[in-house]
Amino acid sequence: MKQVIALLGSKRKKNTYRILIEIQRILENHNIKMSIIELYSEHIESCLGCEHFILEGSCVLNDDTTQIINKLINADGIILASPVYLQQVSGQLKTFFDRTCMWYHRPMLTEKPILSVATTKGSGLKKTLSYLESITIQWGAIPAGKVGRTIFTQDRHISEEEISKFVKLIYEPQKHIPNLNQLINFEIQKAMALYLNNLDREYWEEKKWHEQQYYYAAKINPISKYISHRICKFIQDKMKTK
Numbered sequence: 376m377k378q379v380i381a382l383l384g385s386k387r388k389k390n391t392y393r394i395l396i397e398i399q400r401i402l403e404n405h406n407i408k409m410s411i412i413e414l415y416s417e418h419i420e421s422c423l424g425c426e427h428f429i430l431e432g433s434c435v436l437n438d439d440t441t442q443i444i445n446k447l448i449n450a451d452g453i454i455l456a457s458p459v460y461l462q463q464v465s466g467q468l469k470t471f472f473d474r475t476c477m478w479y480h481r482p483m484l485t486e487k488p489i490l491s492v493a494t495t496k497g498s499g500l501k502k503t504l505s506y507l508e509s510i511t512i513q514w515g516a517i518p519a520g521k522v523g524r525t526i527f528t529q530d531r532h533i534s535e536e537e538i539s540k541f542v543k544l545i546y547e548p549q550k551h552i553p554n555l556n557q558l559i560n561f562e563i564q565k566a567m568a569l570y571l572n573n574l575d576r577e578y579w580e581e582k583k584w585h586e587q588q589y590y591y592a593a594k595i596n597p598i599s600k601y602i603s604h605r606i607c608k609f610i611q612d613k614m615k616t617k
């Protein structure tokens with residue numbers, strides 16, 4: 376059975392939680408088990424900003440973050456779910472995101488589809504869902520759809536269609552075709568890994584990503600390939616002279 380971990384960024388079991396429960400029922404029909412981690416019930420310290428994790432390979436803080444990170448690494452798919460708070464994700468979800476900063480250097484979720492979920496009274500939905508997707512891309516993971524509700528649409532049930540891409544990618548992640556945004560992100564991460572940090576370089580070389588166009592052998596649009604290549608060359612030249 377495939378396993379999905381949903382991170383819930385609300386203290387309440389209300390609007391966002393309700394959507395997760397509907398998604399959980401649909402996933403069950405596809406033989407996928409979904410577990411919810413309520414982030415506000417977990418002990419997650421704020422990032423100290425020391426960059427120890429990036430530079431030395433381990434975080435100096437000792438709390439529930441490592442356990443959550445391991446669950447995400449072992450999952451077949453992930454859901455990031457948040458209420459809109461002041462046009463953005465909730466504070467606890469952002470605090471957790473900050474603690475994963477090393478994934479921008481040494482990605483660990485590269486073949487995980489991630490579904491973004493957000494609820495709001497009325498404003499900030501598009502922005503928040505886009506932010507969740509940008510985190511997915513920054514982690515090197517696979518953006519697998521967005522589900523959002525406002526007070527005007529909250530009674531609409533989650534449909535099979537809304538999460539069909541997510542379900543498909545849980546079973547066949549490498550069918551995903553990375554878009555230009557993802558390819559550029561990959562090239563920036565690659566340039567940083569090769570020229571700025573030894574730990575990153577070793578990690579990328581071990582995975583053989585430094586010789587690849589993407590984390591896995593994906594179909595790539597030739598125009599996107601050309602543009603991302605030019606950008607890569609430009610960034611690498613800049614970093615070499617740094």
Ligand SMILES: Cc1cc2nc3c(=O)[nH]c(=O)nc-3n(C[C@H](O)[C@H](O)[C@H](O)COP(=O)(O)O)c2cc1C
Pocket residue numbers: 385386387388389390391392457458459460461462463494495496497498499
């Ligand atoms: C601190 C806070 C900030 C909020 N900010 C916004 C906002 O910027 N725009 C908006 O339309 N709704 C905002 N809301 C409303 C929530 O986004 C909305 O009720 C959401 O569905 C709550 O999700 P939950 O039931 O899962 O906690 C805010 C609510 C709270 C408590």
